[in-house]
Amino acid sequence: MNRRVFVPCDAGAIAVGADRVAAAIADAAARAALDVEIVRTGSRGAYWLEPLVEVATPNGRFGYGPVKPQDVPGMVACGFLDGGRHARALGKTESLPWLKRQTRLTFARCGTTNPLSLDDYCAHGGGKGLARALALGSHEILKEVARSGLRGRGGAGFPTGIKWNTAAEAKGDLKYVVCNADEGDSGTFADRMLMEGDPFLLIEGMTIAALAIGASNGVIYCRSEYPHAIATINAALAKARDANLLGKRIADSPHDFDIELIAGAGSYVCGEETALLESVEGKRGQVRAKPPLPAHAGLFAKPTVVNNVLTFAAAAWVLAEGADEYRGLGYGRSRGTMPIQLAGNLRYPGLFETPFGMTLGELIDEVGGGTASGRPLRAVQAGGPLGAYFPRALFDTPYDYEAFTEKDGLIGHGGLVAFDDTVDMAKQARFAMEFCALESCGKCTPCRIGSVRGVEVIDRIVKGENREMNATLLKELCETLKWGSLCALGGFTPFPVMSALTHFPEDFGLARQPAEV
């Protein structure tokens, strides 16, 4: 009897031994002369359980994890191929509370299918969005995306419908759809997981965008630090071309569209959309002044939609299942779901997709399970290295763009990084400035010089040199950075710095003061 075993090929799983576990299973099966088919899938996102091995049984898929290669013989002996009991057994995967609590739209397939099998993709609902989009046509696609309330998942939260509409209305002999897969925020991995676990969804989403705006060319700009994602996407692009989903007259429609993957060169700021476009053009990764907006004059000065991986993926879902389904979920003006990435000092780190609206406390304490170290949790940085640090006092903040902005924070790309009480928040503030200095493209003055001076001023504060004056200077510098910078790198660096200074002044040797704006 043929048995199907699922082992993730996700880079995060491979990093903790998934390849070796897969080899061990194959080896053990051969030894026992068992007919085992090992299917490599994406990750379910429960990283504390990786490598998470699953086996198909008549009663559904059963999970085992985290599995080490040396566990495999014992598991075979315990009959894990039939869902047998073992110390690593987790029961029915779908029933895991951590997965059950989620609303997986974007990541519905991720972790369950062979990422490079178009048959798997279609068998599990893939392709529906594109089919509907082809039937609807540009005008209706734009209406559908606008009605869904989908906002850009890269960080800025700009309404996707408006962006696509602008590019659709812009005149151009050539238009581009560009996917920002330069996922550089510390503690984020959703783009990578999706590209490695469900690449056709991204292709489908980009194709829908192309149909909406009338683009013939697409680019996926992926950071070079994601070799597995790059390989997977490239393989998927080739398969999509073979299946006539890319190229001339795609899916027997009158439309031409193809996608090229371009790897970055290790610059964080190239995740900023205009610097990304410069980089794709082969230039120095330097931020452009806006206007013109990319939707008017983007890649090679042609109308261009630049969206994050998750945005395109969500758009494909919106087209497949309908805008109303999507907008029915969420909180306030944040509609639909967000794949939240829990990282740092947490017991249950991983990707958790849920409609907007859970509180930060629920996400950290319940979903994340509190600190991995067991020490008291002190701060959570939300939204990547340029996001604000939230103290426990703000854990009642609902996960929502506007609510976070109100607390001088940001959702960004959905990353949450937890710190326990051993963290030195002055050091974290200094790190934010240092990060900005390291990654600044050097174009605008506040970011280029201000970040370096920021490090120096924080050092002086910590050393106790003219502390009050320097604290004032740091606040004014943050104001200059926030309002004066050309892009979000300099503009958002004040979030971590000011939140650390405001919520944790004692780490800087300063007295706690009533909060000020």
Add this chain to the structure above:
Amino acid sequence: MAMALVCDIEVDLGTPRRRSEQQVTLTIDGRRVTVPAGTSILRAAGELGTQIPKLCSTDSLEAFGSCRLCLVEIEGRPGTPASCHTPVAEGMIVRTQTDRLARLRRGVMELYISDHPLDCLTCAANGDCELQDMAGAVGLRDVRYGYTGENHLSDRKDESNPYFTYDPAKCIVCSRCVRACDEVQGTLALTIAGRGFGSRVNASAGETFLDSECVSCGACVQACPTATLIEKSVIEIGQPERSVVTTCAYCGVGCSFKAELRGDTVVRMVPHKDGKANHGHSCVKGRFAWGYATHRERILKPMIREKIEDPWREVSWDEAIGRVASDFKRIQAQYGPRAIGGITSSRCTDEETFLVQKLVRAGFGNNNVDTCARVCHSPTGYGLKTTFGTSAGTQDFDSVEHADVIVVMGANPTDGHPVFASRMKKRLREGAKLIVIDPRRIDLVRTPHVEAAYHLPLRPGTNVAMLTALAHVIVTEGLVNEEFVRSRCDLAAFEEWAAFVREPKNSPEAMADVTGVPAEAIRGAARLYATGGNAAFYYGLGITEHSQGSTAVIALANLAMATGNIGRPGVGINPLRGQNNVQGSCDMGSFPHELSGYRHISDAATRALFETDWGVGLDVEPGLRISNMLDASIAGRFKGLYVQGEDIAQSDPDTQHVIDGLKAMECVVVQDLFLCETAHYAHVFLPGSTFLEKDGTFINAERRIQRVRKVMEPRNGFADWEITLAIAKAMGYPMRYDHPSQIMDEIARLTPTFSGVSFDRIDELGSIQWPCNEKAPEGTPVMHMNGFVRGLGNFVVTEYIPTDERTGPRFPLLLTTGRILSQYNVGAQTRRTQNVVWHEEDRLEIHPHDAEQRGIQTGDWVRLQSRAGATSLRALVTDRVAPGVVYTTFHHPTTQANVVTTDYADWATSCPEYKVTAVQVAPSNGPTDWQRQYQAESAATQRIAAPLAAAE
């Protein structure tokens, strides 16, 4: 009125002008302003006189948004957008001064100054530094960051460029230099290397400025807001205190410059923003290479000698002028009135040129006057007059902005006409298509963001074959613009021409063997020219300096008429004229057969006009051309020559013939800045003045009359026009002018195409393109708009006749010549500047295939031999030239490239065939015997006797 121009103050509105039908009204600080849509808020504020602080923006460059000083607040919009890259919108309400904005600007400035030396008092830019100005404007009072943090204060200077320094310690990384190199010059030599705080201006890939691709045009220096990039002359002398707007005396582009001075010392030449030819851009020559004016080799005292073997003797002006007059009068008495003549200079002003031809015609009583245009663009005059009716280019330079297809033939604009080339490259970067027809792969064929759609590397001497083949494609493939031809041209002439070009012998296939260019490429280029939108020809001496030079110009005109590419912006026939005033010298009646405005001397009415005005009778017979004067001299019939500012012994073909002619004369008078090659054979040397030392006008390649304004007193004592006046007086034909403006008034009085021109009018309009008269009171930017000057356009059959100068077993290679960016013509000026760092000697370019056959490597001495003579120079092996073709420049007298050129010439105008000489190239040990002998002779004839007082 004139003062306004002389002392104008240039306002920087921050971002370029936008042109739009749509006007937008907004409110800035409570005041309403209306500007074209697309204008930046920064510029709109500037129009109101509101100066929003800025550092990275300047109105010659697109907005960049890096300094973050020009932030503003806009009602209803979040944040503080930068006004430089935020366009105006209808009804927008903008505030440029609020407490928050003041705080932010001060915050930015505090950061700048935290990484900037505090040496303002000793800084070369003190008083002319935008950083300093802005620190004042935003009210920076304290730098709380201190000066102990990370900084660039000890970064090393790059002083490699002879004219400017790069001091990274003072750099604020505004990228203005980088953008000027990209957007204005189009060389893309500069970049910002590194990132973040480590971002630094970099020339090429981390090279010194001198070693990099930088062409030293000065645009970066001009754009720099601080002392980071600054002229060495400013470092040495200090800030200028006054400026005079004048016109460059190098090439035919005619760039307008501000000569900036301290006292009467020129501190620097800065391209003038309002210059209509250059719009604020410059090249290494005009911008920097003016030091020859004070070079120690400049001759400042008149000199005479009995024989050319004698050393020169310095004498008084009276004695020198007296000698000229007595010798000329004696010669005319002895050999007849036509035994003397004069040569006008395309380097001198219109007024000076006019005076020399007047001296010859009215004072000498003959028409023996010629000019150096003879050896460059005389076929242009002939060809365009024959077809269109006027001896000049049809467009203004701005026309290129409307061109969709640009054909460059026999010209090398990036070297020869660099400032115009930059504008052409800008248009090409915007997407215009390029066709290059040239034996050599000039830089334009492939340069950053520009690549020719077609490069047709034709064999030298086959221009007419090529152009007729292009015409064949246009006629046989039905690409003729019939409506244009029918309404604007002589139909009978067209039919005859069309029948001729249609002949199979003129097909690209038939001509492929002749031109050496595959037929398909010729067909493609012809189709592109005929169907690609506005198509414009730009050409140079590679068209004219041939035995069929005039025919080729006619062929260009035929193509333009057949495709309707004439008579509007973006099209036309554009000769790129070589010398600053070659157009003017031709316009002024420098040719032996023509009076000013191209009117034939045999025309009685015209002659009568001049005779009345000048009070003398004029010779009816056209006089001698330069080459005829030399022939006549060797034949013993021509004995005296007045040469103003031209070096025929170096610039004219077949040097030995020129020398023989000069040596056979009894009185050669040379008026020049230096002891040029021609002066070796002179009996009287009259020191000339530079363009900085006189008033007058130059006319550039687009017929633009521009003022030359005196910035300093002539170091030699007199402006050139005053010297000609002195000769005229001594010859017994006194002419009375107190100022060159009076000479222009006379030109206007006697020349219908100039009747509306005067110095006052030029000052008022900035410049004037002739024709300027009652019909066109403000001049004529584009000609032949509603009809050709001659009436109907005239097609002329252009039969290809191969030159007699052919390759054979003895001379298997074809030599062609050209010039290089840093040097100018015979090099008399540029060789006396630091431009020599870029070009120390002429080199012979030879294809690797031909070099290998001869065992020649780059740097080897080679002997270049033709039927006329031989010279030696060093080789440069390169595939820029095709196999069978060799190329050299003619900037250095030691090379004497013209020793090898022959005396073949254009059939119509005698313009020499410089561009085709059959030669052989062989390895050699160094200079030829001829060169050694010439150098010895030249040293001997340059001796100047010590003043008597000192000798005693």
